[in-house]
Amino acid sequence: MTLEEARKKLSAAGQEHVLDHYDELTENEKEMLLSQIEDTDLSVLQYAKNPNDINPRGVFEPLAAMELDEIDSRKKEFHDAGVQAIKDGKTAAVLLAGGMGTRLGSDNPKGMFNIGLTKDVFIFQRIIENLLDVVKETGTWIRLFVMTSEKNNDATVAFFKEKNFFGYKEDKVVFFRQDMAPACDRSGKLYMEERYRISTSPNGNAGWYSSMIKAGLDRILKDEGIEWINIFAVDNVLQRICDPCFVGATVLSKVSVGAKVVRKADPDEKVGVICLEDGRPSIVEYYDLSDEMKEAKNKKGDPAYNFGVILNYLFHVPELDEVVKGSLPLHVVEKKIPYMDEAGNHIKPDKPNGYKFEQLVLDMIHELSTCLPYEVIREKEFAPIKNPTGVDSVESARELCKLNGIEL
Numbered sequence: 011m012t013l014e015e016a017r018k019k020l021s022a023a024g025q026e027h028v029l030d031h032y033d034e035l036t037e038n039e040k041e042m043l044l045s046q047i048e049d050t051d052l053s054v055l056q057y058a059k060n061p062n063d064i065n066p067r068g069v070f071e072p073l074a075a076m077e078l079d080e081i082d083s084r085k086k087e088f089h090d091a092g093v094q095a096i097k098d099g100k101t102a103a104v105l106l107a108g109g110m111g112t113r114l115g116s117d118n119p120k121g122m123f124n125i126g127l128t129k130d131v132f133i134f135q136r137i138i139e140n141l142l143d144v145v146k147e148t149g150t151w152i153r154l155f156v157m158t159s160e161k162n163n164d165a166t167v168a169f170f171k172e173k174n175f176f177g178y179k180e181d182k183v184v185f186f187r188q189d190m191a192p193a194c195d196r197s198g199k200l201y202m203e204e205r206y207r208i209s210t211s212p213n214g215n216a217g218w219y220s221s222m223i224k225a226g227l228d229r230i231l232k233d234e235g236i237e238w239i240n241i242f243a244v245d246n247v248l249q250r251i252c253d254p255c256f257v258g259a260t261v262l263s264k265v266s267v268g269a270k271v272v273r274k275a276d277p278d279e280k281v282g283v284i285c286l287e288d289g290r291p292s293i294v295e296y297y298d299l300s301d302e303m304k305e306a307k308n309k310k311g312d313p314a315y316n317f318g319v320i321l322n323y324l325f326h327v328p329e330l331d332e333v334v335k336g337s338l339p340l341h342v343v344e345k346k347i348p349y350m351d352e353a354g355n356h357i358k359p360d361k362p363n364g365y366k367f368e369q370l371v372l373d374m375i376h377e378l379s380t381c382l383p384y385e386v387i388r389e390k391e392f393a394p395i396k397n398p399t400g401v402d403s404v405e406s407a408r409e410l411c412k413l414n415g416i417e418l
């Protein structure tokens with residue numbers, strides 16, 4: 011892109027300041043900036059003006075989950091079907107590790123965080139150990155894709171190498187980077203990271219499938235006959251991945267996606283709840299749950315909106331190919347965005363100072379026609395680490411690890 015073209019693009023979006031220091035840049039920096047301007051989708055910035063007003067919701071109805079008692083009564087059937095699908099190489103896993111983990115406040119990728127007390131226990135290690143349980147049980151190495159971002163890719167790859175992939179088979183692990191989106195202040199003005207670089211943030215966890223395709227990884231899916239992909243968050247240290255019962259139940263139910271869910275701890279718990287929206291599977295955020303929905307009961311007399319998602323989904327690949335053809339809603343998220351000020355100082359804010367733009371996995375669910383919400387026991391499978399202390403923290407995750415006999 012030429013300087014003139016860049017000026018035109020920026021001026022149409024009211025972002026002329028991006029070129030304020032252009033004349034001071036080296037030739038290499040000038041080239042980098044022009045190419046970033048060319049690649050950056052500035053249309054998202056318009057949403058910073060009305061951040062809460064961009065995704066109107068439809069009509070919600072309950073969606074029944076497959077609960078523990080039913081799973082228990084069909085355990086063998088599900089388990090056998092799952093083991094078979096894994097042995098046949100039909101399942102892969104995708105670790106979503108492109109997030110910035112700003113709440114945890116570490117500069118390293120979240121997975122490098124050490125939750126050990128008497129020895130090293132890294133988050134990545136916990137995840138690989140859990141996946142290795144299934145590898146051992148089925149005698150099958152499961153293909154593992156790891157999504158990183160431009161910000162944390164090199165550190166993540168280097169860490170896996172340094173730790174010998176925590177005993178996983180190196181050639182079964184593939185890293186790929188997700189796309190980035192620009193970040194701006196509350197008035198919609200782009201932040202600069204450097205004089206020659208616009209501040210960017212990973213574009214949300216829904217970017218995983220399109221980024222895989224962009225990286226050419228659909229070739230691996232086709233060549234290896236992978237039909238199901240279990241995506242999961244990096245920050246749940248009790249995460250069960252490709253667990254045979256879940257795989258079997260989802261495959262036998264012939265749905266487009268299986269979603270692991272946990273019973274809500276209380277009606278006001280801040281989790282996204284699985285439901286139907288305008289007749290399609292969806293997730294209603296806690297702040298969109300009306301009092302009427304909180305009080306609604308199902309046939310058993312239990313709360314009708316009672317199951318929260320834990321970011322562990324098993325997607326059927328053919329339907330994903332359809333989802334990527336459409337576009338997903340955009341979410342404007344308040345975050346702490348590091349930037350360079352007018353005087354050239356690098357600022358690391360300690361509270362949110364602007365917006366980033368994300369597409370979320372939960373919106374992919376709404377693009378599909380069928381979903382199996384599959385109940386798991388919270389204390390056994392859900393120990394998220396979002397914050398340094400308090401709720402969903404290192405402390406709470408450690409407690410849950412201990413409860414499950416995991417030495418720290």
Ligand code: UTP
Pocket residue numbers: 106107108109110111112113114120157188211212213214215242243244245321368396
């Ligand atoms: P979170 O929503 O907790 O976001 O991610 P985060 O960026 O990790 O953390 P905060 O909000 O800044 O503290 C849930 C999961 O989705 C992944 C994360 O790595 C985590 O596994 N994720 C999130 C991505 O892979 N890419 C993204 O752009 C965002």
